[in-house]
Amino acid sequence: MLERECFSGCGHSRLVLNMVNQTSVVIAGAGPAGLAAAITAAKNGRHVTVHERHSDVGYRFHGDFQGLENWTSTEDILEQMSAIGIEPEFEVAPFKELVCYNHMGQEHICQSSQPIFYLVRRGNAPGTLDSELKEQALAAGVEIIFNSSCRELPEGGIVAQGPHRADVIAIGYVFRTDMADAAFVALSDQLAPQGYAYLLVHKGLGTVASCMFTDFHNERIYLDRTVGFFQKKAGLAIHNERRFGGSGNFSIPPSAHKKNILHVGESAGFQDAFAGFGLRYAILSGHLAAESLLDNSPESYEVAWRKHFLGLMKSSVVNRYLYGMSGNSGYARFIIGIANSKDALVWIRRRYKYKFWKSIIYPFASRRFGKRLRGMCIEPGCNCTWCRCQHEVLK
Numbered sequence: 001m002l003e004r005e006c007f008s009g010c011g012h013s014r015l016v017l018n019m020v021n022q023t024s025v026v027i028a029g030a031g032p033a034g035l036a037a038a039i040t041a042a043k044n045g046r047h048v049t050v051h052e053r054h055s056d057v058g059y060r061f062h063g064d065f066q067g068l069e070n071w072t073s074t075e076d077i078l079e080q081m082s083a084i085g086i087e088p089e090f091e092v093a094p095f096k097e098l099v100c101y102n103h104m105g106q107e108h109i110c111q112s113s114q115p116i117f118y119l120v121r122r123g124n125a126p127g128t129l130d131s132e133l134k135e136q137a138l139a140a141g142v143e144i145i146f147n148s149s150c151r152e153l154p155e156g157g158i159v160a161q162g163p164h165r166a167d168v169i170a171i172g173y174v175f176r177t178d179m180a181d182a183a184f185v186a187l188s189d190q191l192a193p194q195g196y197a198y199l200l201v202h203k204g205l206g207t208v209a210s211c212m213f214t215d216f217h218n219e220r221i222y223l224d225r226t227v228g229f230f231q232k233k234a235g236l237a238i239h240n241e242r243r244f245g246g247s248g249n250f251s252i253p254p255s256a257h258k259k260n261i262l263h264v265g266e267s268a269g270f271q272d273a274f275a276g277f278g279l280r281y282a283i284l285s286g287h288l289a290a291e292s293l294l295d296n297s298p299e300s301y302e303v304a305w306r307k308h309f310l311g312l313m314k315s316s317v318v319n320r321y322l323y324g325m326s327g328n329s330g331y332a333r334f335i336i337g338i339a340n341s342k343d344a345l346v347w348i349r350r351r352y353k354y355k356f357w358k359s360i361i362y363p364f365a366s367r368r369f370g371k372r373l374r375g376m377c378i379e380p381g382c383n384c385t386w387c388r389c390q391h392e393v394l395k
């Protein structure tokens, strides 16, 4: 018998007694979603095999800084990770202050008593989120097969292959610098259309990028402007820079499982449509999917992800719709709202509540995204990428 503490999100923990089931769990993709699933399943007695198509984890990242956000739940993300069996032993830095600029370059300081986000590094270098998740998975007994592209899961399993198309892109530089630690954000269509430009500095390393939700063809122009802007406003000093870039997708799938195949992380479309923060969704959805397999109940995954993410994701779709329409002057009001609030984190959290008025706007907002909001194809064995899929998404 195995005693297992379940992540329920309802304020108390649920103890489940399970017969140890030695059935194998197969996972496609060793990103945060796949590895979180692997750690949960392996720690609960399953034999877990993860197929990763690249030669190591974190292949699509380059040492760039990302934020583990703290605003989609009142529970601190690091505590939440510990509660599901992932120790935050990777390099992590809490940020309670954000320096925000509007399109006119006016500066506002946004502060919180709690970390607004935790800075983490991505890639395969020691200390990154990805390499630490890999170490914890290996320590739990997970077998990771690298250079193994997994196209089908005939016996069922978890699909954690990351994004399949680009709804948002971020391009920038990772670099060395002598700047002091700080986080800067600029909201301006001239720097990052309908998105945000950011500069993150920690312990002599930096990441500067433009994260845009439209007009991808002019990415180079936006990046050049972003660098110029932060040089002027924040004293950006770049040494030994390397280019990086990547994309993300978001959708609200009608279903994230088909029979015994469960989709997690960005593979399922789980992502914050407003700001493109997908890490928390990836880690938690991986954990929830593994839990449902442990309970021999893939259907319960459907209930679990809806309970945890559906309201948040619908809210983020409405936020994106309103934000996208508001233009530079709307972004400027957004910054003033955060900066004038008593606590920036509390202010942002409120924007993610799926309130009644948002449910009225949601049908209009979702229509703007069209079919793509209905999600990725989850046909077993489907290997189409970049939105060329001809399969119907599940009703």
Ligand SMILES: Cc1cc2nc3c(=O)[nH]c(=O)nc-3n(C[C@H](O)[C@H](O)[C@H](O)COP(=O)(O)OP(=O)(O)OC[C@H]3O[C@@H](n4cnc5c(N)ncnc54)[C@H](O)[C@@H]3O)c2cc1C
Pocket: 028, 029, 030, 031, 032, 033, 034, 051, 052, 053, 054, 057, 058, 059, 060, 065, 066, 067, 068, 069, 148, 149, 150, 151, 160, 161, 162, 163, 170, 171, 245, 246, 247, 248, 264, 265, 266, 267, 271, 276, 277, 278, 279, 280, 282
């Ligand atoms: C530039 C950039 C900046 C970002 N910044 C932030 C941020 O600050 N905060 C935040 O929360 N989110 C951020 N995101 C989003 C975040 O990185 C993703 O949401 C998160 O990595 C999704 O995790 P995942 O495990 O679902 O997918 P991934 O991290 O993409 O992992 C998927 C893995 O599956 C592997 N794979 C793919 N296909 C196969 C196959 N057929 N067989 C085997 N393996 C396969 C891939 O090689 C990869 O290792 C950012 C994204 C980008 C691109």
